Structures are given as C-alpha cells and as structure tokens.
Amino acid sequence: MNAFFDAIDFIFSERESPAGGSQVGGLGQIWELMWPHLQLSGASLGIACAIAIPLGLWLGHIGKGGFLAINASNVGRAVPSLALIAFFVAYVGVGFTNLTLALVLLAIPPVLTNTYTGVRQVDADSVDSARGMGMTGAQVVRRVELPLALPLIFGGLRISAVNVVATATIAPLAGVVTLGDPIINVNTYGDEGRLAAALVVALLAVATELVLGAVQRAVTPRGLKLEGGGRWRRLAMALPNNRREATT
Amino acid sequence: MNLLLAQVQIRERTQDTCVSDNGFCPGWIADNFDRYVHPFFQHVVLTVVAVAIGFAIAFTLALLAYRHRWLINPVTQVTGVLYTVPSIAAFFLLLPITGRGFVTATIALVAYVLLIIFRNVLTGLDNVPDETKDAGRGMGLTDRQLLWRVEVPLAMPEIMAGLRIAVTTTVGLATLAFFAGAGGLGEQIFADITFKSNVVVAGGLAVALAAALDGAILLTQRAITPWTRAAAAR
Numbered sequence: 031m032n033a034f035f036d037a038i039d040f041i042f043s044e045r046e047s048p049a050g051g052s053q054v055g056g057l058g059q060i061w062e063l064m065w066p067h068l069q070l071s072g073a074s075l076g077i078a079c080a081i082a083i084p085l086g087l088w089l090g091h092i093g094k095g096g097f098l099a100i101n102a103s104n105v106g107r108a109v110p111s112l113a114l115i116a117f118f119v120a121y122v123g124v125g126f127t128n129l130t131l132a133l134v135l136l137a138i139p140p141v142l143t144n145t146y147t148g149v150r151q152v153d154a155d156s157v158d159s160a161r162g163m164g165m166t167g168a169q170v171v172r173r174v175e176l177p178l179a180l181p182l183i184f185g186g187l188r189i190s191a192v193n194v195v196a197t198a199t200i201a202p203l204a205g206v207v208t209l210g211d212p213i214i215n216v217n218t219y220g221d222e223g224r225l226a227a228a229l230v231v232a233l234l235a236v237a238t239e240l241v242l243g244a245v246q247r248a249v250t251p252r253g254l255k256l257e258g259g260g261r262w263r264r265l266a267m268a269l270p271n272n273r274r275e276a277t278t
Numbered sequence: 279m280n281l282l283l284a285q286v287q288i289r290e291r292t293q294d295t296c297v298s299d300n301g302f303c304p305g306w307i308a309d310n311f312d313r314y315v316h317p318f319f320q321h322v323v324l325t326v327v328a329v330a331i332g333f334a335i336a337f338t339l340a341l342l343a344y345r346h347r348w349l350i351n352p353v354t355q356v357t358g359v360l361y362t363v364p365s366i367a368a369f370f371l372l373l374p375i376t377g378r379g380f381v382t383a384t385i386a387l388v389a390y391v392l393l394i395i396f397r398n399v400l401t402g403l404d405n406v407p408d409e410t411k412d413a414g415r416g417m418g419l420t421d422r423q424l425l426w427r428v429e430v431p432l433a434m435p436e437i438m439a440g441l442r443i444a445v446t447t448t449v450g451l452a453t454l455a456f457f458a459g460a461g462g463l464g465e466q467i468f469a470d471i472t473f474k475s476n477v478v479v480a481g482g483l484a485v486a487l488a489a490a491l492d493g494a495i496l497l498t499q500r501a502i503t504p505w506t507r508a509a510a511a512r
Contacts, residue, residue: 113481196364
C-alpha cells in the first residue's frame, strides 16, 4: 500500500526528479500535464462530432448507408488504438495536429453508429405526423429526429470520450506531452510519478463518464423517459454500447 | 526501468536502402517475419485467456442477476467502473499489488470485458418470449431445465454478440499489455514506432487477429443456433 501513499504524495508535493536536475510532482505539474490532455481530447471529440453527427443524421434521415454507419463501429473496434497512433507516427508525422487527426478517427465510429441508430429507431408514426403537420425534411430532422435521437447520440459520445481520454495517455509516443508522460518517461518522474499518473488518468476517465452520463440524462426528452418503462430499461439505455449497438 | 531505454531500433545496420530510407519494405518483412511470431502467440494467449475468464465470471453473474433482480444495479455499477478505467492505467495501478507480467495484464483485461458480457447475457435472457417459457413449463421442465434447454439457447445470439465485442476490444487493449510486462504485438510496435514496415506488420497482425477471432465466434454461433438462419430464410 505504501506505493499508493507515495503516489498520492507525488500529486500534492514537488520533489527532485530521480534523474536529477529538475523538480517533478505537485498539483502544478499535474495540471500542466492534464491541460494538454484535455485540449487534445476536447479537440478530437469536437471535430469527430462535427463530422459524425451531421453524417449520421443525414444517413439516418434518408435511410441509406446503414451498412457503413453500423459497421464503422465494428471496424473501429478491431483497430487497436496503439496501432492507429503508430501508423500516424510512421506515415503522417508527430505533433498535436497529427495526433488530433488520429484521435478523430478513433472517436468517429461510436458517434456515427449511435447517431444513425438513434434516428432509425425514431417511431415512424412520429415522423409521419410531423410531415402531416407540414414540416419540411430539414425541420423533421431538427425538431423530431434529432431530439429523439439525442440520448443515443450522447451514448456514443460517452464511449468515444472515455476512449479518447484513455488513448491520449499514449500521446507522448507521438510527441505530445500529456498525463501519459510520467508513464512513458518513468526515469524523469520515478515510480511514484508513474503510479500517480495512472491514478489521475483513471479518475479523469471515470469523471468524463459520469459528467457525460449526467448530460445524457439531462438531454433525454421527458416523453422518452416515461415511455422507457422499467428502471432496468432506462439503465440499459444509459450504458455505453447500448444494446441496439451491441446486437448489430 | 525506462521503456524508452529498452526501446531498441529493430532496423539494424543494413545495406537495404529501402530500410534505411524508412520505406515500406516487403523484402525486410519477409526476412524478419520470425520476430513477430512469438509476440503474436503471446497476444493470442492473452486475449483468449482474458476473454475466457471474463466470460466465466460475467456469465455466472448474469445468471445470478437474472434470478435475483436486485443484483443488476450493483453489478452494473461495479463492472461499469472497471470498464471505464483505462487499461493502461489499470496495468500500473495493479503493478504494486501483482507485479509485472502476464497475471497483471490478464486481470486488467478481464476487468474490462465483464460489463460487455454481463449486459449482453442478461439482455439475451430477458428477451426470451414469455410464451416460450410458458410452453417449456407446460412440458414439465424444471427451472434448471428451462434455463439450460430454453432460455440460454435462445439467448445465444446476444451472448455471442457480446463475446464478439469483448474479443475484438481485448485484442486492441492487449497491444498495451507490454506496459505490464506481458509482451504481445504492442511490444513490437513500440520497439520501433517510426519504422513504417514494422508498424504495418505488427498493427496488421493485430487487426487480422481481431477479425479472425470475430469470424470464428460468428461461425460458432451459426453452427449452434441453426434456427436463426431458418427463421431468416423464411
């Protein structure tokens, strides 16, 4: 257990680096590492959403491209994140922009699949009545399909976000210093620094999951919550990789 | 030990201009394929052992939760946290307790797949139609017979879908198992991450392994649930 106390001590107080010459540890440094970690994750998720949500809404609305949208997730899962980043390092280059691009590719599939599924599972009667009220195609998407698909879209976003936060840990391999730096360069930070970084990364991932879960519940239209039925069903909807995606 | 110090350039001094220019070199790959064989099998063992143990635990938990519904929430919450903790963090969190090596890597990978399998088994069982269960009871099946002869077989498509997700994800995560000292294809990727040929072979083998295991489970599912195909053909 001592190792864990040392790691917690590392988070809160500075000490000399085992390699000598510099000071490591302390909340200031943890923040210095966490800020690029958050920037990298946020940028990749933002770009992934800007691509995957409109594409998923459009494919779902016209009811085509289901094969692409659903298999994106299956293919995405089969490519290890380390292999993806290594591929970018070897072929595209290192640095913040290149790495963001790699993480965008990692983040797109769950959001795309869930957005498409979310639109497709909207009750056909709701879409028909919206059309009967004289809504145009764009209005149907914006006022009916998007709101009803939001819980699933956020479900996909949660999967991507946790995945991206986890993968940003190996960013130092691509020349971007994040919370993974103490894990990769253990000589500079020492064993307690490495364990401290693992602790902070784990907490960051759990926090991401909890915050996005709360947002997901907040954006779920009241009608869907009532219609959802039992507690277990709602819980299943709130989980990452909800059943609909799991069975495809 | 510094991982970067352990990182050895696997591009040895060579006359091959393709290699020294860091191109994609089929010749180098053919000559050096041997070095990927052992990590590949380490990777297979890590994946299969982790998914098998994870399946045994999660399947048991799902059967218990199917009978005792109050278990669903606590089990989902605990396995949910295990699922969320990134495996690279889990490897290092386990180091002070279980040390470096295969055991540590396996524990972290098992922890990750529990939620996926638990959820799919339970939804599979929940989706068995009540009429089918009633018919089984009407034929005089006991609860245990009903479970193993009716409910579990009918839940098979969902169970297998969960297993497929678990296997492909585990192949991906096992590329990080070398951080825990358990080898695998990730160690080869990491050994020379800037060398194009190396990255393509090691990464490609991982993708191929995921696809092969996924296909194997799909074929098994088709073989043990012949009625799903009959229903689809009709």
